Amino acid sequence: MAPSLSTTSYALLSLLVIDGGTDEGLTGYELKQRADRTLRFYWVSPAMSHIYTELDRLSSHAFVRADEDTTGKRTTKHFAITPAGREALQSWLHTSEHEFPVLKHPIALRLMLGSMMGADEVRAMLDSYEEALVARRRELEAVREMLGDRDAVAYPARVADWGLAFFDSEASTIDRIRDSL
Amino acid sequence: MAPSLSTTSYALLSLLVIDGGTDEGLTGYELKQRADRTLRFYWVSPAMSHIYTELDRLSSHAFVRADEDTTGKRTTKHFAITPAGREALQSWLHTSEHEFPVLKHPIALRLMLGSMMGADEVRAMLDSYEEALVARRRELEAVREMLGDRDAVAYPARVADWGLAFFDSEASTIDRIRDSL
DNA sequence: CCCGGCTATTCCTAACTGGAACAGTATGCT
DNA sequence: AGCATACTGTTCCAGTTAGGAATAGCCGGG
Numbered sequence A, B: 001m002a003p004s005l006s007t008t009s010y011a012l013l014s015l016l017v018i019d020g021g022t023d024e025g026l027t028g029y030e031l032k033q034r035a036d037r038t039l040r041f042y043w044v045s046p047a048m049s050h051i052y053t054e055l056d057r058l059s060s061h062a063f064v065r066a067d068e069d070t071t072g073k074r075t076t077k078h079f080a081i082t083p084a085g086r087e088a089l090q091s092w093l094h095t096s097e098h099e100f101p102v103l104k105h106p107i108a109l110r111l112m113l114g115s116m117m118g119a120d121e122v123r124a125m126l127d128s129y130e131e132a133l134v135a136r137r138r139e140l141e142a143v144r145e146m147l148g149d150r151d152a153v154a155y156p157a158r159v160a161d162w163g164l165a166f167f168d169s170e171a172s173t174i175d176r177i178r179d180s181l
Numbered sequence C: 001c002c003c004g005g006c007t008a009t010t011c012c013t014a015a016c017t018g019g020a021a022c023a024g025t026a027t028g029c030t
Numbered sequence D: 001a002g003c004a005t006a007c008t009g010t011t012c013c014a015g016t017t018a019g020g021a022a023t024a025g026c027c028g029g030g
Helices: A005-016 A029-035 A048-060 A083-095 A104-110 A119-147 A151-178 B009-019 B026-039 B048-060 B082-093 B105-112 B119-147 B153-178
Strands: A062-068 A076-081 A102-104 B064-069 B076-081 B103-106
Touching: A005 A029, A005 A048, A005 A076, A005 A083, A029 A048, A029 A076, A029 B026, A048 A076, A062 B105, A083 A102, A102 B105, A104 A119, A104 B009, A104 B103, A104 B153, A119 B082, A151 B105, A151 B153, B009 B026, B009 B048, B009 B076, B009 B082, B026 B048, B026 B076, B048 B064, B076 B082, B105 B119
Parallel strands: none
Antiparallel strands: A062 A076, A102 B103, B064 B076
16 A cells, blocks of 8 residues: 655655645755755765655655746746645554664774774774764754754654764763773 | 775675684675674675675775685685785775764654654654664674673774663663653 | 856766575484 | 475675766856
């Protein structure tokens, strides 16, 4: 029955619910910006090309409606979620198969070969990861602050807190490993 | 100069250093088993077909040597890292940009839409994630125990500890979110 | 008016997944 | 010994996901 879409498809659909629910939908470009701002913290930031192919797919299932805007010389498309799309999202939320998170951690991968690097280089690597982590945390903090404690966005706020906790856990792991060298 | 390989290529190369360093190399099949046991905790567990294509690629760069075993009726190939391969791995460790970790978190993604699910269903989802987390943690604990506190595997042990810390952080986040519902 | 940066989309290629198909090997049972 | 079964090992194919570059209109300031 329900066509099996990829998780990223549903992620985009959920962006259309959260960010594009009120007005007349978002362009692929805008969707990319929303994804870069929030989705990337707990999923991926899909490539532009990927977003457009997913939108085509969603469109073919009538889960999104594509409104062409031909006012200028260029026709741009605004995508909005349809009732069928909301239904599909609902039934996906209810399915009990919850996949386990996947962590692709290049730093841990390199740390595995620490003996080929030497303690100094390992320390330098951890330092630069810590810096990147601080920067990334600040970006997420900004998102978190924008959410505030409004009831309407209580769940997104919880997800943001989750991300912050992850960053903090990473930071303290870095400290512990550095001390162990 | 250095042909740019994917991170997964280097990950497989590092498995050949760690697991296949002493004897005469590993088969693609064995490599898959090693990957399933350790690599998946901080990177991915590549599909068999992917492993073989990467081995072909590594072979074409002479970073691995393919020894054909024709003793039985079937010829199997054992792959061992070459000095050139070690060099490539070294220079990857030293030179390349350290990408930021990517976390693909289906549970967080669904939690985002918690208001479409209702508190009970959210709780159920968190419960089942917690269970999966406990199981996964146990598997990693087993790996960690096998490593012990031998100096030779001090770095892999640190990576395993990192993974355990991540699981613990996830568990406590689940608790906190459940309390907030 | 033209230059640079933003908006918007498309195309091409590479990375990666999953499944099926095929075949040899080791084991344990009757 | 014969046989079933599970494990080992490899290849092929079809599809999905991802990244980069190319293209082009839009929009403000000097």
